[in-house]
Amino acid sequence: MELTIVGCSGSVPGPDSPASSYLLTASDGTRDWRMLLDLGSGAFGALQRHIDPDTLDAVVLSHLHPDHCLDLTALKVWRSHGPGGSGADLPVYGPTGAAERMARANGVDKPSPMSGMTFRTLSDGQAFTLGPFGITPYRVRHPVTTFGLRVEADGAVFAYTGDTDTCPGLVPLMAGADLVLAEAAFVEGRDTARGLHLTGRRAAEAVVEAEERGPVGRLLLTHLPPWTPPEVVLGEAREIWDGPTEVVRPGETYRVEPTNGTRGAARVP
Template sequence: MSNEPLRLTVLGCATPYPSVDNPCSGYLVSHGDTRIWVDAGSGTLGPLQRHVRLDELDAIWISHMHADHSADLLTAYYGVLFADIRLAAPIPLYGPEGIADRLAGFLTNGPARSPIESAFAITELHDGHAASVGSLRLTSRAVAHGMPAFAVRIEAAGTSLVYSGDTAPCPSLTELAEECDVLLCEAESAQPSVESEQVHHTPEDTGDTARAARAGRLLVTHVGRFLTPERAVARASARFDGPVEYAAPGATFSIG
């Protein structure tokens, strides 16, 4: 397994709602037999099943609780408890503090709280949280999104992928991404925001973060609707000298 590459499959990257051919944010990260669903944005459960069944997942990791990153946890809940899936054990779910109660608030329709914990074995993230899932090592850092939000560094066999989640440029993301092989970084904002209100990267910010972290390769994702992917890549490339690509829905990238 040590010679196998780390793989990133883009399930979707639209924001803030799905387009006809692009679900919201969601990725499948795999290495050997280990598979993690990273963010479960609206519409990503469908394409996830092209690659893995819900009962074959080793874990789910959620950056924050905005619907375009987490809404398909609700349909996954019904899938694993009330359909054709038979879990041997609840799926490990890593997410921000309070994620269980947030899900239960949506799913409970009577006096009894929906059995969230029967579907998901929940671990709440904190800054610096570390976990091993199969052959993968996950390190999470709190980032600047105006709400509890995290980025993650995923490592296997000497290779590394860092995913920004949603965030303004911040030291914790740059530190997490230091000398990573691939940085998967959002580029939501077409124009810079007022500093006190900034909660996303512009494409220029994305390039700056990749350069400051000395990343080997930059994948631009979560491109806002006032940008084209091509323009976002071009603007990020003006700030980062390494390879820059768009994380197109359906694409799979090998790392290492």
């Protein structure tokens, strides 16, 4: 399984990155499958640097804030008018109300349905499969319904927090994961509101708690807004967890492989 960072800027697109979007690729032995986790503001343009959008097999939306879902409308235009034609409906998984939310974003005078896409509802703890991927959503803590996503393929486990503050759902989400991608939009002492986002420290604390159930191989921090210095967030995390930790950048790709209890994951050159 490979993870490609399409966009990682938090809350808004930044000068060097679109908002949140992460591409997972894995083979079923016959062909490669491509699943997109979130498609936030500005991310559809960057996605085209990595794949032909017509080759996507599904999109999974962690929640319905614009920085995680808005460019689904651009994908809809591509599928309706682009060179590949619409083809079969694209599965889009998301919280309850995703189809209506995106129809409102796609319309001007009134909602314009997202034709060519079939919307399916995520439920806490209810796993589903897509080709080689096994996906389990876990409800996390954010002002709107939000899910962390645990993805398994080829014996490897990837965990993506979505947007969240500290909450019980992070433990089963992260436990035993070979690679954890955790949002860390807030900074300790600067951002005092709770129930919105993790800090680097709280992301690392969640990993430490999850490791009581199974070792974590690597921690990647994401969703930093443009006004947050990456070195501050990284320093917070490294004070708490001594495993390999870094802040992601757009365009990077990581192999997600079974770590067998050891810490580490390979970045693709």
